[in-house]
Amino acid sequence: MENNNVPKHLYFYSVGLSYKKADAEVRGQFSLDAVAKTRLLEQAKTEGIESLIVTSTCNRTEIYGFAEHPFQLIKLICDNSNGSVDAFQKVGFVYKNQEAINHLFRVGTGLDSQILGDFEIISQIKTSFIHSKSMGLANAFMERLVNAVIQASKRIKTETEISSGATSVSFASVQYILKNVEDISNKNILLFGTGKIGRNTCENLVKHTKNEHITLINRTKDKAEKLAGKLNLIVKDYSELHLELQKADVVVVATGAQNPTVDKAILNLKKPLLILDLSIPKNVNENVEELEGVTLIHMDYLSQLTDETLENRKLHIPAAEAIIEEIKEEFVVWMKGRKFAPTINALKDKLNAIKASELDFQSKKIADFNEAQAEIISNRIIQKITTHFANHLKDDDTMVDESIEWIEKVFKIKAS
Numbered sequence: 001m002e003n004n005n006v007p008k009h010l011y012f013y014s015v016g017l018s019y020k021k022a023d024a025e026v027r028g029q030f031s032l033d034a035v036a037k038t039r040l041l042e043q044a045k046t047e048g049i050e051s052l053i054v055t056s057t058c059n060r061t062e063i064y065g066f067a068e069h070p071f072q073l074i075k076l077i078c079d080n081s082n083g084s085v086d087a088f089q090k091v092g093f094v095y096k097n098q099e100a101i102n103h104l105f106r107v108g109t110g111l112d113s114q115i116l117g118d119f120e121i122i123s124q125i126k127t128s129f130i131h132s133k134s135m136g137l138a139n140a141f142m143e144r145l146v147n148a149v150i151q152a153s154k155r156i157k158t159e160t161e162i163s164s165g166a167t168s169v170s171f172a173s174v175q176y177i178l179k180n181v182e183d184i185s186n187k188n189i190l191l192f193g194t195g196k197i198g199r200n201t202c203e204n205l206v207k208h209t210k211n212e213h214i215t216l217i218n219r220t221k222d223k224a225e226k227l228a229g230k231l232n233l234i235v236k237d238y239s240e241l242h243l244e245l246q247k248a249d250v251v252v253v254a255t256g257a258q259n260p261t262v263d264k265a266i267l268n269l270k271k272p273l274l275i276l277d278l279s280i281p282k283n284v285n286e287n288v289e290e291l292e293g294v295t296l297i298h299m300d301y302l303s304q305l306t307d308e309t310l311e312n313r314k315l316h317i318p319a320a321e322a323i324i325e326e327i328k329e330e331f332v333v334w335m336k337g338r339k340f341a342p343t344i345n346a347l348k349d350k351l352n353a354i355k356a357s358e359l360d361f362q363s364k365k366i367a368d369f370n371e372a373q374a375e376i377i378s379n380r381i382i383q384k385i386t387t388h389f390a391n392h393l394k395d396d397d398t399m400v401d402e403s404i405e406w407i408e409k410v411f412k413i414k415a416s
Contacts, residue, residue: 010050012141014100015073015092016062019114022091024300028281030083032056033256037128040080041135047072051139053128053146057121058169058197058280058299059114064104064142070094101145101331105324108149109156110163115172116313117163120196122153141335148331155323162316170200172302173276174208177250181274185210190248192241192262193255194218194227197278201252206231215248217241219255242266245273254278260285269293276302336400340393342415343404344386350413351382 017030032040037054044052044065049072052065061081063073074092078085095103106112110119129146132138138146157163181187189211191202198218205214215234218224228235236244241261245251246268253262253275262275263285272293277284280299288294355378363369393403408414 010066010068012064012066012097012100013070013073014062014064014095014103015070016060016077017088017092018060018062018112019300021093024280024282024298026083026087026091027059027061028082029087030056030061030077030081031058031258031280032061032077032081033258036080037131040076041132041137043079044076044137045135047076049073049076049137051132051137051142053125053132053138053142055121055124055128057124058278060107060121062107064100066139066141070096101328104145105149105152105328109153109320109324111317111320111324115169116310116317118169119153119157119163122150126150140338144334145331148327152324152327155327156320159323160316160319162313162320169278169299169302170197171204173201173252173278173297173299174204176276176297176302177205177274178208181250184250185212187211187213187249188247189214189250189252190217190244191215191252191254192217193253193279193283194224195254195256198252198254199227201254201278202227202231202233205252206233215244217244246270248273251275252278253283255283257281257283259283262288264288264291264294267291267294278302333394336394337390339400340390340404343407343413344390344393346413346415347389347407347411348382348386350411351385355379355382 017027019027022030032054033056037056040054041052050066052063052067052073054063054076055061061077063077065073067073074085074088074094077083078088103112104125108122108125110117110121113119113121125146129138129142133143177184189205189209191198191205191214194202194216202214202216205211214231215236216224216228217236217238217240219238221235221237224235227233245262245266249271251262251273255261257279258281261283264287267273267288269291272295274295274297275284275288276297276299278299282298284296284298286296289296359371359374359378362374363371389407392398393400404415
C-alpha cells in the first residue's frame with residue numbers, strides 16, 4: 001500500500017483485539033461505550049492523530065487510522081478503557097498498510113465475524129465514521145475506504161448466500177433455548193436489556209417460541225415500552241428485577257452495564273433457571289452457578305455452536321472474497337491515482353510552459369505561423385505524453401515512489 005497525501009512517516013494501521021484471541025472477560029476490559037469513544041477521539045485530536053475511526057462491539061474493539069507508530073493507537077484504546085498495554089500485547093493485533101485495508105474489508109463484510117455472515121458490524125463502522133467525520137478526524141482516504149467496504153458489504157449480502165439463515169448471536173441464543181428448554185411456549189421468559197442484541201433476541205423469541213409470557217425490563221423503561229408495544233409484551237420497572245427473576249424459567253441478559261447486575265445474592269429460586277448472558281462486559285456474575293438448578297450460558301459458547309446453516313455459509317466465502325478483491329482493486333487504483341496525480345499535473349504544467357515559450361518563439365520567427373493550429377497539435381501531444389506517464393504509474397509492477405522521483409528529477413518539477 002502507498003501512503004496518500006499524508007507525510008511519508010505516517011502509516012495506515014488497524015489495531016485492536018477480537019473474539020479470536022480475547023475471551024469475553026478480556027474483551028470487556030477493552031470495551032468502549034459512547035462516552036469513551038468520544039473521549040478517545042478528543043484525545044486523538046490533542047495528540048495530533050489526523051484520521052481514525054474506532055469500533056467497539058461485543059466481539060471486538062478496533063481502531064483504523066494513521067499514525068507514525070501503532071503504539072499511538074494502542075495507547076488511545078488503553079487510556080480510554082479498563083485494558084492495559086500488557087494485556088493488549090497478549091491478545092491484540094497490529095496490521096499495517098495493505099494488511100490493515102484487507103482486515104477492514106473482512107470485518108465490514110462479515111467474513112471476520114464470530115458468526116460467519118453477520119452483517120451487524122457494518123452499521124457500527126458507518127456510525128464510527130460519521131462520528132469521526134463530525135469531529136474532523138476522517139480524511140479523504142478514510143472516507144473512500146469506508147465507502148468501498150460498505151459497497152462490498154452490500155454486494156456480498158445481495159449477490160451471495162453467505163448471510164442466509166441465522167445471522168447473529170441473537171438467533172443462536174434462541175436456537176439454544178429451543179433445543180434445551182422443553183415446552184418453551186409455556187415458560188416464563190425474562191429479557192433484561194433492550195439494546196440492539198436485546199431487541200434482536202426478543203424479536204427472535206417471539207417469532208420462534210410462540211411464547212406469550214415474555215417480560216421486558218430495561219433501566220430506561222420507555223425503551224422497553226417501545227419494543228413491547230410492537231410485540232405485545234409485558235414491561236416491568238427496573239426496581240422489580242429481583243422479583244421477576246424469581247418467576248422466570250429463562251432469563252436473557254443483554255445490557256451495556258460495565259459491572260455485573262445479576263448475581264446469586266438477588267436470586268431466590270424455587271425452580272430451575274436458565275440464564276443466557278449476551279452482554280459485553282459480562283453482566284451475570286459467575287457465582288450464580290453455585291446455586292442448584294442454575295445454568296449459565298455466555299455468548300462465547302453460543303457463538304461456537306455450529307449447525308448446518310453455518311457450514312453452508314462457508315461454501316460462499318470464495319464468492320464473497322472475489323467481490324472484495326474486485327472492489328479493493330478499484331480502491332487501490334484510486335489510491336495510486338491520488339498519489340501520482342499531483343506529479344502528472346505538475347508535468348502537464350511544465351509541458352504547457354515549454355509549449356507556450358516555443359509557440360511564442362516560432363510566431364516571431366515564421367511569417368505565416370498558424371498559432372491556433374499549432375496550439376491544437378501541441379495540446380494533443382502533451383495529452384498523449386502525460387497519458388503515457390499516467391499509465392506507467394498505474395501499472396501494478398511500477399515502483400510508484402521511485403518513478404515519481406525520477407519524473408520530477410528529469411523535468412525539474414515539484415508536485416504540490
